[in-house]
Amino acid sequence: MSTRPEEHVLLLKKKLARQLESGDDTGALAILDGLSRVQVSEELLRATKVGVFVGKLRKHENSRVADKARDVVAKWRRMVKRDEAAEKPARIDTSRTTPLRRSPSSGSASGPPSPGAGLRERTVTSDDVAYIRTGNAVRNKMIEMFYAALAKSSTADADRIMAKAVAVEEALFKQFTTPDTGYRARVRELYLNLKGDDNPALREAIVSGDLSPTRFCTMSSDDLMSEEQRQQELKINEENLFKARGAGQQEAATDAFKCPKCKQRKCTYFQMQTRSADEPMTTFVTCVVCNNRWKFC
Numbered sequence: 380m381s382t383r384p385e386e387h388v389l390l391l392k393k394k395l396a397r398q399l400e401s402g403d404d405t406g407a408l409a410i411l412d413g414l415s416r417v418q419v420s421e422e423l424l425r426a427t428k429v430g431v432f433v434g435k436l437r438k439h440e441n442s443r444v445a446d447k448a449r450d451v452v453a454k455w456r457r458m459v460k461r462d463e464a465a466e467k468p469a470r471i472d473t474s475r476t477t478p479l480r481r482s483p484s485s486g487s488a489s490g491p492p493s494p495g496a497g498l499r500e501r502t503v504t505s506d507d508v509a510y511i512r513t514g515n516a517v518r519n520k521m522i523e524m525f526y527a528a529l530a531k532s533s534t535a536d537a538d539r540i541m542a543k544a545v546a547v548e549e550a551l552f553k554q555f556t557t558p559d560t561g562y563r564a565r566v567r568e569l570y571l572n573l574k575g576d577d578n579p580a581l582r583e584a585i586v587s588g589d590l591s592p593t594r595f596c597t598m599s600s601d602d603l604m605s606e607e608q609r610q611q612e613l614k615i616n617e618e619n620l621f622k623a624r625g626a627g628q629q630e631a632a633t634d635a636f637k638c639p640k641c642k643q644r645k646c647t648y649f650q651m652q653t654r655s656a657d658e659p660m661t662t663f664v665t666c667v668v669c670n671n672r673w674k675f676c
């Protein structure tokens with residue numbers, strides 16, 4: 380008598396639950412072994428909820444059961460990945476970003492994370508974190524990108540970070556309703572801001588819950604900037620003003636200004652209207668001795 384794969388898996392799951400309940404870890408291991416030989420698909424895992432069930436066993440007190448569960452989950456994940464690869468999903472251009480790397484220590488690590496664990500690169504694979512996949516390979520990939528960005532230099536719990544990564548992607552997807560070019564461009568913008576070396580506050584705000592995923596997804600590029608980036612931007616604008624002398628504007632040499640840095644009176648200056656026409660001109664002064672620059676109105 381042959382059964383459908385779904386029934387077969389459900390039967391094994393039921394048996395497994397019974398063995399675990401009665402404390403028969405050896406029996407449970409045998410069933411996990413059987414489960415590892417089942418050809419699974421994303422739909423099957425989802426329909427039977429067996430993925431979640433076995434996923435939880437990775438934290439089982441018996442390390443043999445936990446290890447076995449980890450093996451099974453890893454094997455299923457590879458199967459589902461192969462399915463996805465066969466679907467040939469549209470690719471997002473991530474060439475300028477850090478690719479999701481498989482940590483060499485993945486899979487073998489068990490026990491509590493070491494104190495420095497938050498400092499190495501964390502990915503869905505290296506953290507071995509489970510999540511309910513969407514039916515779309517592009518969206519799943521984006522969730523994993525957001526995970527890696529949010530987990531950067533974070534010591535927060537993997538499940539917590541994953542919940543936020545899923546919520547961010549979901550909020551974005553709601554805006555676009557389809558993973559099209561616009562969606563991918565926005566994902567990319569948010570992702571790059573999120574993983575920026577100078578923007579840890581943004582990541583922390585989301586993981587801690589201070590900034591809601593929905594709000595994050597509606598932030599403008601200005602809002603997304605870190606304080607450091609904002610200062611940098613101001614500086615660049617100012618530099619540009621110093622460089623923006625038009626052809627008619629000669630820099631005049633003068634001893635009218637004293638350089639606050641080197642205390643000498645050898646400066647050039649020019650004036651420019653930087654604000655509205657009825658306000659006074661801004662004077663840009665450059666010290667020819669030490670190249671110090673300043674401006675005043």
Ligand SMILES: [Zn+2]
Nearest residue numbers: 638641666669
């Ligand atoms: Zn000077």
